[in-house]
Amino acid sequence: MDTQVQQDLLSILQGMKNAQLAAGPASLELRRDRLQRSVRLIQENHQALADAISADFAHRSQYQTLLVDMVTTIKGLQHAAEHVGEWMRPQVVEAGGPGMQARIEQQALGVVGVISPWNFPINLAFGPLAGVFAAGNTAMLKPSELTPRTSDLLAELVGQYFAPHELVVVQGDADIGRAFSALPFDHLVFTGSTAVGKHVMRAAAENLVPVTLELGGKSPVVIDEDADLETAIARTLTIKAFNAGQICLSPDYLLITPAHLPGLVNAAQRFVASSYRSFQDNPDYTAIISPQHFARLQGLLEDARAKGATIISLAAAGEADADPHSRKMAPHLVLDATDDMAIMQEEIFGPLLPVMSIPGFDAALQYINAHPRPLAAYYFGHQQDKQQRFSLQTTSGALVINDVMTHAAIDSLPFGGVGASGMGAYHGLHGFKRFSHAKAVVVQSEDGASNLRLRAPHQDGLAAIKAFFQTA
Structure with missing residues (x-):
């Protein structure tokens, strides 16, 4: 230095x-x-x-x-x-x-x-x-x-x-x-x-x-069995596409129950098609900040593909999934994600969304609690008892129910992490x-009673203290 x-x-x-x-x-x-x-x-x-x-x-x-x-x-x-x-x-x-x-x-x-x-x-x-x-x-x-x-x-x-x-x-x-x-x-x-x-x-x-x-860290999204899939995917991908996913609060992986898995890709494709006619020439879509970050994201996809993931690009038909010159990368779903993939081990900070199928609500809680505490957690489901359990049994900087990142713009709420997320x-x-x-300020009384009780001799005070223990 x-x-x-x-x-x-x-x-x-x-x-x-x-x-x-x-x-x-x-x-x-x-x-x-x-x-x-x-x-x-x-x-x-x-x-x-x-x-x-x-x-x-x-x-x-x-x-x-x-x-x-x-x-x-x-x-x-x-x-x-x-x-x-x-x-x-x-x-x-x-x-x-x-x-x-x-x-x-x-x-x-x-x-x-x-x-x-x-x-x-x-x-x-x-x-x-x-x-x-x-x-x-x-x-x-x-x-x-x-x-x-x-x-x-x-x-x-x-x-x-x-x-x-x-x-x-x-x-x-x-x-x-x-x-x-x-x-x-x-x-x-x-x-x-x-x-x-x-x-x-x-x-x-x-x-x-x-x-x-x-x-930051890896903020999870859980889509429970009673959630509306179209709504949950639309709200999740709204934030995953915002700033091309370069947000500390962006959804970093998705836990979804088997009942919703077959409809996931179609729901994602429908939402993206309704929001973005294209990505490469779209003024509403942001580029990746630098060539190094662009290359890192491409590397995460290649690593996941090599380890068995199915990669689903959400780019428009006939459009490039990613362009190193524009540094624009369409959102991608990474299906069948596993913990040995780099994309599940580091914060993504880009428009890539790993997806893991989980048996049910309890398995989602176990998975989240087995990993470092995230900056935010997002739960989609309408049963109030499960919402309460999710809140009480997971620890994160914030929790948003049936939406993503909404808390960040509410000035009356604290914004920050816990554990590995800050x-x-x-x-x-x-x-x-x-x-x-927060400075403690005390103004003593005129007689200074609380100070006087500390002065010697202590014989009279000792009797009072002994009496306290007998009556407490």
Whole structure:
């Protein structure tokens, strides 16, 4: 690691910490102002940002960019601006004795580091920043090197809308990312793969920096016997095709009961035909982010085919299943998937959907529980007792019943993983609390009774304590 780079980053961070200490706690007005400036940055430059994102992807659906990276993000920032006043109020709690006062005050942590990914480069930068700013912190942002045009534009815009002591964008490759994650932040947020998340957490541990990790993993879809197959497949493939499956919450494999298996392929083909006339020349369909990721997805298909899977392309008749020049890949079903296939061992992050037949509901629970905990789980079925059992007997960052990914845009819900899919959650109030310190504050009574009971001599007090044990 370049020691000069590390020193330069450390100097920026220390300058931000010094500025924050000199300014004192951020007022409600300043917090709202930072949130509103974030909204204006996105709103006033949404087309330039969308164009930059599309150029980085080789093609990105403008609708998907404007919806998720712009509209959803703006709504999250506005939600924080609207509610931060009530979130900041101290919480009065029961005190330890007569005349005492006790409360919990939410205090800013300081300077928060945010490492954001390429798949939703605005949403996954400003999503955490909504909570960071609402809590009264400032931030350093390290966007992905895989979206260089977007990162360049973001750095330029941040410089226009924010002072250097409020928000700084640090650009660079994986080496810069490593140096960034080793800084002594007051909190560090990382969104990305589980493998990289381990390195980030290890680096943060050197400075005892608390971390929020959003890591993804393999999110299962279970289609139970009483589910409507057409509806379940349509809702699953809606998200699998969205951003070409390059979403941490995208369905990563499908568990389906034998009764539904014969109709699966036809249901998938009907849905795709109704939604996408084609893929290669379709402005609604997004390309794979890089040649390396495209090759990796092709390799997953080849490995699965070699190990006995049946590959079903959902491309239109006469259209290429995948084109390395456009980097567009049609959705594929991978039937008869098995655990020895690479596609069942790593997060796919693409439009490939492995399918496994399971005997029934209990077998689905057993399979999910035998694997690392996912960022989300999706269950299709209408029996309330099974819905409740699924919720109680599986552990995931979130659970959506009879739909996929719906929870991510609800600001009143926490967004985050558990176990291998991450730790910590943000969005709305949960982000405010994540990036705050809940400080206990006590005002002693005039007579100081709770302090006096600790003073020697203790003979009179000892008798009272013995009496307590006799009556407890």
